[in-house]
Structure formats: C-alpha cells, structure tokens
Amino acid sequence: MDDYAIGWAGKVMQWLRFAIALVVINLLFVAGSIAGLLVLGVFPAATAAAILLGRLRAGQPSDRLVRDFITAYRAQFWHLAVVAIPFWAAGVLIFLDLVAFQTVALAGSPVSAVLLVLLVVVSVGTLLAALSAITICTRYRDSARSIWRYAFVLPFVSPVLSLTLILSLGVLTVALFQFGGLIPLIGASAPLFLAGWLIDRRLAALDTTHPAHGAARNADGALPLAPLRPAATA
DSSP states (O other), X not given: OHHHHHXXXXXXXXXXXXXHHXXXXXXXXXXXXXXTTTTTTHHHHHHHHXXXXXXHHTTOOOSOHHHHHHHHHHHTHHHHHHHTHHHHHHHHHHHHHHHHHHHHHHHTOTHHHHXXXXXXXXXXXXXXXXXXXXXXXXXXXXXXXXXXXXXXXXXXXXXHHHHHHHHHXXXXXXXXXXXXXXXXXXXXXXXXXXXXXXXXXXXXXXXXXXXXXXXXXXXXXXXXSSOOSOOOXX
16 A cells, blocks of 8 residues: 555656656746847757757656756857748748738738738748757757758658647647646747657657667667757758
8 A cells, every 4th residue: 555655656746847847947948048139049948948858758857957958058059049040031021921911901802811821831831840950959960051951841751740740739739828827837848848759759760870769779768968960861
C-alpha cells in the first residue's frame, strides 16, 4: 500500500515539475525576446526554449533552466538573428496583406476573397517554416541559407506533418483560450513543445544520424545547448 501511494506521489511530483518547467521556460522565452529587442531576440529565445523543451520531452529535464537557457541563447544569437530575417520580411508582407484585405473588404470588392486566401496561405506557410527552422536549429548548426532552404521545403514535402501540426496547434490554441490564464503562463512553451516533438520526429525519419533514428545507436534524444552538426540535406 505504501509503495502504491509513493508511486502515485512520484507521478504527481513529476507532472508538477513538468508544469513548472513549462512556465519557467515560457518566462525565459519572453525575457530573451525582450532582451534582444524582439526583432533580434525572438528566434534565439525560441530556439533556446525549444532545446530545453526537447530535453524535457526526452526525460532529461535541466536542473539549471536559467543558466542553460542563457548558454543556448548566447551560443547562436547572431546566427539565429540572421536566420530570422526572411520570416520577419514575410511578417511585414502578411501585415500589408491584412491591411489591404481590410480596405478592400470595407469597399465590398470581390478581390477581398482572393486576398483572404492569400493571407491565410502565406500566414500558415510562414508559421510552419518558422517552427521548422527553430526545430532544425535545435539539432543542427549550418548556414542560414541551408536552414532557409530546408525549413521552407520541409512542410511541403511532409504534408502529413504539416496537416497534423496545423490541427494540433489549432486544438492547442482553442484550449489555451478556453483557459485564458494559461496563455501568459505557457503561451509560448506549449506550442514550441508540441511543434518540436512533431517536427523532430520527422527529422528523425529523414536523417539517419539523428539520435532517434533506428540506425543510430544513441536514442536518448538529448539536445546539446550549442548544436554543431551540419544539417541533413532536404
């Protein structure tokens, strides 16, 4: 009876530590983004957070979240700031498209339907590519051009992944808005955790040197704070 109680108590403590880690990593992501003045800081902060979340998924949570986050954040800061450039450019285009859509829609023009479709397609495509780039950068260190090519191609050559990711993020978004208090607590860490898990599984299927690939000996899934391996070809 005591072993049974201890077992359940241990599971409760594990889930509690898991929830606390999500909250702390989310706060670290926000702090890292602000420290990098948003434009420079979002990608480094997201990648550092994704690395810590990857360790959490692998059952190897960090005991020094703040220190490890700072190490991962600084290790690739300028590299990831460059990687983020096309995604910020796409964000500007999405904003301009949104403004144009609102203007045309108010005028009652049928062109608004075309702009709406374009807005949705570009927004979803950019989101999937950005999440792919972040996940790729948690395991590989390659040139920005190689990462762009791989990140923008991956969602198109992996339609099942893209559809699963869209549906999963949609369900997660609805759940977060149902419990509004969760948004400031895990609003960034939850989608990064989910996206990292799905995309990393796809990377494992494509890269025979990936720790989770069947041909690899090391299956612990641990993520280095400063990835150094070159990326696999798309």
